[in-house]
Amino acid sequence: MSGDHDHDHGHGGSELSEMDLRVRTLESLLVEKGYVDPAALDRLIETYETKIGPRNGARVVAKAWVDAKFRAWLLEDASAAIASLGFTGRQGEHLIALENTPRVHNMVVCTLCSCYPWPVLGLPPVWYKSAPYRSRAVIDPRGVLREFGVTLPEDVEVRVWDSTAEVRYLVLPQRPAGTGGWSEDRLADLVTRDSMIGTGLALDP
Amino acid sequence: MMADLEAIEREIPGVPRDAEGPVFKAPWEAQAFAMAVALHERGAFSWKEWAACLAEVIAEVRRRGEVDDGREYYRHWLTALERIVARKGIVTDALLEGRRHEWEEAARRTPHGQPIVLE
Numbered sequence: 001m002s003g004d005h006d007h008d009h010g011h012g013g014s015e016l017s018e019m020d021l022r023v024r025t026l027e028s029l030l031v032e033k034g035y036v037d038p039a040a041l042d043r044l045i046e047t048y049e050t051k052i053g054p055r056n057g058a059r060v061v062a063k064a065w066v067d068a069k070f071r072a073w074l075l076e077d078a079s080a081a082i083a084s085l086g087f088t089g090r091q092g093e094h095l096i097a098l099e100n101t102p103r104v105h106n107m108v109v110c111t112l113c114s115c116y117p118w119p120v121l122g123l124p125p126v127w128y129k130s131a132p133y134r135s136r137a138v139i140d141p142r143g144v145l146r147e148f149g150v151t152l153p154e155d156v157e158v159r160v161w162d163s164t165a166e167v168r169y170l171v172l173p174q175r176p177a178g179t180g181g182w183s184e185d186r187l188a189d190l191v192t193r194d195s196m197i198g199t200g201l202a203l204d205p
Numbered sequence: 206m207m208a209d210l211e212a213i214e215r216e217i218p219g220v221p222r223d224a225e226g227p228v229f230k231a232p233w234e235a236q237a238f239a240m241a242v243a244l245h246e247r248g249a250f251s252w253k254e255w256a257a258c259l260a261e262v263i264a265e266v267r268r269r270g271e272v273d274d275g276r277e278y279y280r281h282w283l284t285a286l287e288r289i290v291a292r293k294g295i296v297t298d299a300l301l302e303g304r305r306h307e308w309e310e311a312a313r314r315t316p317h318g319q320p321i322v323l324e
Contacts, residue, residue, distance in 0.1 A: 013313040014321055021312075022283055023233045025305045027240060028323065029296045036243040044239040045232075 056087040057170060058191035061202075062184040064097075065175040075099055078170060098161060099172045100198070105152055107145070107198030108161045108169045109137040138162070148199045171198040178205050234279035241286055250289055258292075259285040 016024065030036045060082055064071040074081040078097040098106035137144050141158045145151070152158065161169050173195040179187060182205075194200030229235040245252060262285040266277075290296045307323055315321045 014315045014317050016308060016312045016321065017233075019231070019233045019280065019283065021305060021308055022287070023236045023240075024308050024321075025301055026283070026287060026290070026296065027236065028308075029300060029304055030240065030244070030290070033295065035247060035249060035295060036240060040243055041236065041239045044242055045235050 055188070055191075055193075056082075056085070057193070057196045058188040059184070060085060060087070060170070061172055061191045061196065062187035064172055065179075065187055066182075066184055071172075074172065082170075094167050095170060096167060097170050097172050098159070098198075100174050102156070102174070104157050104159060105145075105198065106159050106161060106169075106171045107137060107141055108163060108171060109134050145199065148194065150199070150201060171196050173198075173200075173202040176202050176204050229279070230276075234282075237279050237283045237286060241282070244286075244290070244295075249293060249295060255285070255289065258289045261285070262288065 027036070027038075027041070031038050060074065063085070064074050070081060073084075074097045078095040081097075082095060098108070100106055133144065138160055141160050142152065145158070163169060173191065175187070176190055179190070190203040190205065192200050192203060195202045229238065241255060244250065245255065250258075259282060262281045266281060271277075287296075287298075287301060291298050291301075308321070311323050312321050
């Protein structure tokens, strides 16, 4: 899945929401005039990366781990399954859940024009928005995973998914061994943001 | 920076938060928040001035009879930010308007998935 597949956006270009547009407008002028340092803004925003929404995605994953019916629904129609828990985006974008298995590891790229399921994942991490991450994730996903401390067995297939404006992805990580009988709340604590992007695994208990 | 955040909590009413601190519903909200913090840090305005400007915007919203239940908090925040930088002579309205068109144009000519940048 390289970057050359059809990124159908209706008219070939990109769109910024009204609020994104106003923020970019002001920020670019303040940076130009030397009033704010973009690196300092990134650092400040980074402290809130996990603070947009109460880590809704972790709840979704934990529920899928304990509730087979919900899991099937999530894989069939993630938008509806997630909406049933009360987590919805503003734009009504289509969400697809990608199931990690012992044979397949899924990893998601692209937030470059805000294609990030922030209602379930929170703020995109700064590195995720960087052009090097995106291009390298497509060319050398195993190399990128290694940098995140994830080494997968050779026989595991790595699938890289490139979000579009209409479709966003949530990775359903594998449930860690040794968590039989755990409650959803306890399981949710093992679900990291990175595990739902596919650059990490769920934590071991 | 932490001291700054405490000052915000003290001086600015209504910042949406949970037990650990401010919360945001979308990335742009965090960006708008961070810009105000950075401008304050640089001495562009005091928190008292900022609180007054934000209160003024919110009062106008109420007068117009628009919904004001906290959901639009950061929209008002950004409006106040645009206003205070104009008042302080940091960025004029005309400059904002021109730059907005440049971003719209940049978005239009950028294929989806590419970073949207100004020329």
